């Protein structure tokens with residue numbers, strides 16, 4: 125589905141611009157992961173390619189590319205850039221902020237924030253999860269109350285895991301504006317970092333994605349103008365549905381690129397590493413592990429692009445999206461483990477940068493709706 129023969133010269137050119145940056149974006153990735161360092165210099169290099177404007181219309185200052193083209197370029201990022209945290213921060217910004225701003229932002233809000241979000245000079249995040257509301261997103265406690273004249277909202281509450289939080293200039297906060305548990309009781313509201321009453325926790329140490337910082341967020345009587353609402357009050361779950369579909373397609377197609385990189389790296393290693401007087405690639409159990417990476421890569425790629433094509437054609441993708449998310453995150457994890465094993469003791473050592481990919485991949489089974497929750501969606505669609 126994403127073999128080069130199927131893409132135009134323009135699409136290939138966009139991807140090539142990202143892939144050529146690969147060595148620069150990958151520089152120091154092992155150390156940055158260890159130290160938990162977000163590299164703004166690398167972020168700026170990436171932003172200069174126009175990557176954050178890919179799916180935004182030209183009239184709004186973007187590159188006006190469709191969903192599949194955006195994914196094709198992001199796959200290139202995953203393939204060329206070994207800094208999985210940077211990749212995750214980039215797709216988080218694109219899905220959480222650029223996407224809903226462009227699609228649901230008021231004219232005033234777009235004018236104020238979209239050009240800088242596209243340029244990457246404003247970094248975005250989104251805050252859905254709360255200490256007591258994770259998978260059960262309908263039970264959000266963070267509340268937004270409209271002022272009597274309707275000109276502002278006042279937000280109170282706290283959020284648990286906000287990717288990009290420590291570096292974010294704006295956060296899309298999902299808050300309760302109606303009855304808890306109601307499908308129309310949530311609103312998506314943009315909150316700028318410098319709003320009084322908004323505070324951020326320290327970066328939280330985590331298992332992987334070290335260079336993509338994450339923190340808690342606290343809202344204490346934070347006032348924002350009503351123009352900061354994305355879409356309409358009460359329709360936050362519609363915004364979230366649109367966003368989560370893109371988050372899955374964007375962040376997991378990056379994993380496809382990473383699997384592609386993994387395939388080539390393990391082939392190369394298995395051919396040059398000799399044991400018992402022959403390359404380890406000549407042992408069938410070694411070759412089979414690599415074959416399984418190839419199967420994982422092609423299946424993942426196929427599912428993601430097919431799901432995107434179906435979404436673009438306006439059809440229902442509830443089941444396809446859940447399958448794609450489960451499949452790609454599980455394959456990202458199993459292939460990352462296979463790569464560690466294929467490199468033997470070297471794979472286990474941090475300096476080779478392979479064990480890091482395994483730690484990163486665990487997160488994919490949890491964020492964007494855990495794989496258990498994706499299964500409950502499929503079960504419901506099957507009438508179970």
Ligand SMILES: Cc1cc2nc3c(=O)[nH]c(=O)nc-3n(C[C@H](O)[C@H](O)[C@H](O)COP(=O)(O)OP(=O)(O)OC[C@H]3O[C@@H](n4cnc5c(N)ncnc54)[C@H](O)[C@@H]3O)c2cc1C
Nearest residue numbers: 250251252253258259285286287487490491492494496497
């Ligand atoms: C690296 C990373 C980045 C993240 N970034 C963000 C972010 O930017 N913004 C944000 O808002 N959140 C973010 N999250 C949070 C993430 O969305 C939540 O962790 C996730 O939705 C699960 O919620 P929870 O952690 O509260 O787990 P819980 O919902 O408490 O789940 C615990 C376990 O129970 C299972 N479970 C729960 N309910 C059911 C059910 N009905 N059926 C079957 N199994 C169930 C889950 O699958 C899981 O295994 C991030 C998480 C990670 C790991």
